[in-house]
Amino acid sequence: MTSRANRASKPLMIASTGFVLIWVFIAAFPFVWTLWGSFKVQGDFFSKADWRYALNGTRTAIETGGLFTGAGYEGAWVQQEFWRAALNTAIVVLFTVLISLTLGTLGGYALARSGHNYAFWLLMIALVFRAMPHITLVSGYLLPFFEWNLWGHLPTTIIVLVAINQPFTLWMLHSFFLNIPKDLDESAKVDGCTQFQAFRHVIIPVMWPGVITTGLFSFLLAYNDFAVTSMLLSKDNQTMVPAIAGFLGSTFEEGNVMFAVAAVVSATAPLFVLVMFFQRQIVSGLTAGAVKG
Amino acid sequence: MAHRTFFWFILPSLAAMLLFIALPLVSVAVQSLHIEHEQVLKVTKNCGPFGCKEETTVNAEATQMLRDQKPLGRFNGLNTYFDRGHLATAEVAQAWQERSSLGGFLADLYNLPLYKAIGFTLVYTFVVTPLVILLGLVIALGVNRVTPILKGPTIFVSLLPMIVTPLIGSLILFWMIDAQGIIGKSLQYLFDDPELSLKASPALTWMTLIVYGIWHSAPFAFVVFYAGLQTVNSDSLEAAQIDGANRWQQLRYVVIPHLMPLVIFISLIQLMDNFRVFEPIVGFSAQANATSLSFIIFNDLRGDVMRFNSAAATSVLTILGVTILLLPVLIRTWRDFKGKAI
Structure with a gap:
């Protein structure tokens, strides 16, 4: 698209x-603003008096003596033990991605190489x-999980996330194969x-770009x-996202919003x-499904 | 590939899907037909100096035992589906008979929890999806013109709203639109109304959620369209130019037809994802003014008393909704498949 006729008018x-x-x-400002504000006190982040407080850190200077404060981070990570949630997230995400990819590569490979009708029907299913909203599935799990004492543990959640992830993983890897x-x-x-x-010695060595891209999306699903x-x-096994929601429910006293x-x-x-490291893979993954139709 | 090999390759993945997607669907259907046991009542005779009185009390122990033994509850048929919290047939019929106008009827309908949720879910789905496609296309056309060096950073920034956890993204915006947050304050200043709050009225809450939805999903449409733009055939563009097509005509008759399959793909994904709108309602604490199907299921399950049957009935109705939404796509795919087979 570099032809002369194509050059735009001023x-x-x-x-x-x-x-x-x-x-x-529009895309970036909310993030920048929140990052900046997270080092201030609540009086600045939600400035009643004057919005410029958030920029100047007026209240922060009065309350802590410095222009920036790590109080929110200290409160969240140390006082509220957010590190536990972070650790749980790491475990859940790691295993979800690994198991999803293992099952997905085998299944996706089979679907791509089988010319039979049932492969098509499996993809349709x-x-x-x-398309199932995840919460409808959750309402199916809860009662049995309570009864069988499976509720509340990390492995249960990992398996459920793997299963929920499978349809997408299968589609994506199928089109890569x-x-x-x-x-x-x-x-x-x-x-x-x-x-x-043949799969082990011929396909596995060449499949990594597709697997990494699919893995990124499994990661996002589990993480988000x-x-x-x-x-x-x-409560003990909570991951980061529900933990943050928990901060909001229980704490609306002064300062605790800053923990959240x-x-x-x-x-x-x-x-x-x-995103910084895998931008190319994410873009190619989003479009891979589209180009295949 | 032989049937047997195929079976062993697909088995783990299929087992996971059957156990944790197909079976839960069955479980939801079964649960929706049951209801919690009634409390076991105990009649005791209480004799005092003024004669005997019969007293009915709740036998908590027996109730608990019954509930523990049969956690599913007692069979209730389709009653849950038709009660006030769901299809509310009785209330709807009454509202219809007593209607003064169509608007009045709809307003009555909107007071019923399920219809309120359906209303918002549908409006959200069918407003956000087209706007996402439109905005995504415009961004893609814009970014396509950016100097090559700046393209990478632009795409990086554009991806952020999509990649961020939905709950976190909505929280970030929620804090900003707070009456004391930067956007909330700016709006008060712009409209010269110090009492203005985006959380106060249903209309403003709906608008906020829809704006969030567009902000969150536009990057997806953008990336797909952007990739599509790279494959536009430059010969046909040049041919159109030689024929005297202006910029708008080139876009309308060459580029957009080329992107049409992508529009269908994005609409499909967006319809599926927007129909399950849930996290923004939690993040924006919008439940007073806007609820969605997913949200009312969540709400039934998280209280101190979990209403499994109610959540399950809503789930079944939601699944029916998703199926209706997907039906055109499935029928089309099936026809294509049939066509290929012949």
């Missing part, structure tokens, strides 16, 4: 650049499952490999989940790092 260029600038501002030429594993089979050996984790985990603000910033930071 007003159009200005309008389009202006629009992008406005969008970038997976699509319907993908379709992109790997069939000839590769066919020729291995001609050389005497079984299907599994609120419906499942808030209902299925006991600090916790929110802490929970957002890993996502920023993720």
Whole structure:
């Protein structure tokens, strides 16, 4: 798209650049503002008197003597033991991603290589499952889990998240495996490999880009989940997102809102790092499904 | 691939889906047909100096035992579906008979919890989805014109609203629109109304949630459209230019038809995701003015008394809703598949 005729007229260029600038501002400003505000006291973050307090840190200076304060972070991480929630999140996310990918690669590979009708129907069923609101499934789990004493533990939540994740993982990996030429594993089979050996020695070495991309989305699903984790985990085993919701429910006294603000910033930071390093994979993953239709 | 090999490859994944997606659906259906046991009553004779009186008390111990033994409760048929908390057939019929106008009838309907939730869920789904597609397209067209060096950072920033945890994203905006937060204060200043609060009226709450929904989902549409724009055939664009098409006509007759399959893809995903709108309502504490189907299920399950049957009945109705929503897509896919087979 570099041809001369395609170059935009000046007003159009200005309008389009202006629009992008406005969008970038809308997309980024809430995060910047909250990050900035998390180092202030509540009186500045929610400034009754004058909004400029948030910029100057007037109340922060009066109350703590400095322009920035880590009180919110200290309150959240030390006093409210947010580190426990962070640790639980790490465990849940790690195992959800690992198990999802293991099951998903096997299943996705089979779906991509089977030409039978039932493979199509399985994909359709997976699509319907993908559309189920998670909370409807949770209302199915609760009673049995209470009865069988499965409620509240991390492994239960991990398995549930893996299952909820499967339809999406299958679709995504299925379309990635379709992109790997069939000839590769066919020729291995001609050389005497079984299907599994062909998968093990030929497909696994070349599948990593697709698996990493799918893994990113499994990560996001597990990390961002609120419906499942808030209902299925006991208070001790809570992950970060329900823990933050908990901060809000129990604490509306002075200063404690700042714990939630600090916790929110802490929970957002890993996502920023993720996007920074894997932007290309995320973009390609979002479009992979689309291009396949 | 042989049937047997296929089976072993797909087994773990299929088992996970059957156990934790298909079975829970069955469990939801079964639970919706049951209701908690009634309290066991005990009649005792209380004899005093002025004669004997019969007293009815709740036998807490026996009730608890019964409930522990049969946690599912007693069979209730479809009654839960038709009670006031769900389809409320009796109330709807009454409202219809006593209606003064269609608006009055709808207002009565809106006072029933399930219809209130359906109302918001549908409005949210069908307002957010088209606006997301539109905004995503405009952003993609804009970013496509940005100097190559700045494209990476622009895309990075654009991805943030989508990648952030929905509950956290809504909390961040919630704090900003607070009457003492920066957006809330600015709006008060703009409209010259120091009492203005976005949380106060239903209309403003709905608008806030919809704006959040667009902010959250527009990046998805943007990324998909942006990738689609990279594959527009430059020959057809040039041909259109030679034929004298202006910029708008090129967009309308070359670019948009090229992106049409992507529009369908995005609408499908967005309809599914917006229909389950839930976290923003928690994040914005909007339940007084706006509830969604997912939210009322959540609400039934989190109180001190968990109303499993009520949550289950709403879940079944929600699943029916999702199926109706997906039906056109499924039928189309099925036709395509049939077409291919012939």
